[in-house]
Amino acid sequence: MxxxxxxxxxxxxxxxxxxxVDPRVVDAMLPHLTTHFGNPSSSHTYGTDPRMGLADARAQVAALIGASADEIVFTGSGSEANLLALRGAALAARTTRGHVITQATEHPAVLETCRALNRLHGVRVTVLPIESEGLVDPATLAAALDDETVLVSVAVANNETGALQPIAELADLAHRAGALFHTDAAQAAGKIPVAVDGLGVDLLTVVGHKMYAPKGVAALYVRDGVQLEPVVYGGGQERGLRSGTENVALAVALGTAAELAADEIAGxxxxxxxxxxxxxxxxxxxxxxxxxxxxxxxxxxxxxxxxxxxxxxxxxxxxxxxxxxxxxxxxxxxxxxxxxxxxxxxxxxxxxxxxxxxxxxxxxxxxxxxxxxxxxxxxxxxxxxxxx
Structure with a gap:
């Protein structure tokens, strides 16, 4: 092809x-730009196909990363998903200050969100150094964790070098200290096997345009029981974390892309x-x-x-x-x-x-x-x- x-x-x-964008992804989303135009929250017939499309897409994304469908929250970009994870966890902790840890080669969406949390909410931020190959030394993270640490955010893979971080080991250290762990899997999901249980993460970002879906759609995995402050308030869509009528066509595109990627990885x-x-x-x-x-x-x-x-x-x-x-x-x-x-x-x-x-x-x-x-x-x- x-x-x-x-x-x-x-x-x-x-x-x-x-x-x-994979042509098969385009084919899957087209009906939701034409005949399946209804609001997925509508109880009448026109809402049925959009509602089913949204549910199927959620299940497809979940299957790619070994999650449950109800743990997937659709967002408008990877940057927004990262914002929901970091800001959401820091503000939901309800601490007077809190502490967030990340590392020096993260995407600007993570680094700038951390800076904003410090500037606007007084959250203490630690940016870990990396070794010469671009990897975080787990001992460095262990030394940075303390009783106030709310969240650690380290990406699975770097977008420039492709370096793969020891996420499972880092996540285990965070959990032992009572902190949540977020990973930006924008570059990894769809290229290599990514399983949330195997990695031991609480929050994980998946991005559509990195895996043959259109730009403007992403998803955040939110482990069941994890509390986040919403990124958009309103009608309660997406578990109340990202309100607003869903873009079903883009969600279907991401779901289809996830299924195709899973097939490629298996092959x-x-x-x-x-x-x-x-x-x-x-x-x-x-x-x-x-x-x-x-x-x-x-x-x-x-x-x-x-x-x-x-x-x-x-x-x-x-x-x-x-x-x-x-x-x-x-x-x-x-x-x-x-x-x-x-x-x-x-x-x-x-x-x-x-x-x-x-x-x-x-x-x-x-x-x-x-x-x-x-x-x-x-x-x-x-x-x-x-x-x-």
Missing amino acids: THPGLTGAPIYLDYNATTP GRGAQLAQLRDLLRQRLRDALPGRVHLNGPEHARLPNTLNISIDGIRGHELLAAAAGIAASTGSACHSGIHTPSPVLSAMGLDQPRALAALRLSLGRWTTPDDIETAAATVTKAVGSVVLR
């Missing part, structure tokens, strides 16, 4: 930024992507001996993500010269700003290596031919850029 948006265009290697697509990722790295290493350096863990990373630095080259200059590929120099949220990535800086990379970084992320429509062409394109571009 080919994607209509990828024909005749540069080779797309920026799946961590966003994914093309071994992750291992196939890892082989293609490693082939791309090897082709570049062969063409540019001694100049290609991996940023992030060798093994504990997403199967689709390759973050490298090439000696003597700045990433944005390389991409400008490599018109045949679409990739990123780091987080898409910082594209166009030619300063070292905060993630790579937090890992301790020096400025030349951080500025040389190139993130190549593969996905559902990446083929072996794409890898060969991309490697040749990058190699040719390196030869055309002035060495620094």
Whole structure:
């Protein structure tokens, strides 16, 4: 299957930024943009199909992460889901101050929410440092936990390097201290197996446009019994945590995408992507001996993500010269700003290596031919850029 948006265009290697919407997802959501237009809260016939669609979607998302359907809350974005988790937990704790812990390479949606909690509500925030491969040392978290800690938030996978955090160990430490644990699984859900019980988390974020659904839809897993302050007040939809008439079409899209992703994971697509990722790295290493350096863990990373630095080259200059590929120099949220990535800086990379970084992320429509062409394109571009 080919994607209509990828024909005749540069080779797309920026799946961590966003994914093309799968045509099967579009087909599933279309009836809810046309004939199934009713309000899912309506008791008459026009509400039946939307209500069933919403329930099915909730069950599909839950199945992807091993949760119960009634533990899934739909939101408008991953950033909103993270806000509901962090703000919701901190305010529901009803403490005079409270304490929230996160780590240095989290998505800005988490880091900025923590700053706002400190600024607006007096919540004490600890930002943990990371090791050179981008991982949190569990001992560092253990030392930061105290009697006031309400919540710990650490993402499953980093969007730039693909580094996979030891979530189960971190969550266990948090629980022993009486704190909740949230993880942003935007980059991990749909790429690798993610099970809430196996991870031991209380709150988990899933994002539609990272797994072949449209932008503008996400979900937060809220373990049964966890109390959160709502993010939107009103009519009581989404367990009263996110009121407002639901966007059924987008919820159905996310549910369908979750089901497709679960099928791919079961079919071994992750291992196939890892082989293609490693082939791309090897082709570049062969063409540019001694100049290609991996940023992030060798093994504990997403199967689709390759973050490298090439000696003597700045990433944005390389991409400008490599018109045949679409990739990123780091987080898409910082594209166009030619300063070292905060993630790579937090890992301790020096400025030349951080500025040389190139993130190549593969996905559902990446083929072996794409890898060969991309490697040749990058190699040719390196030869055309002035060495620094």
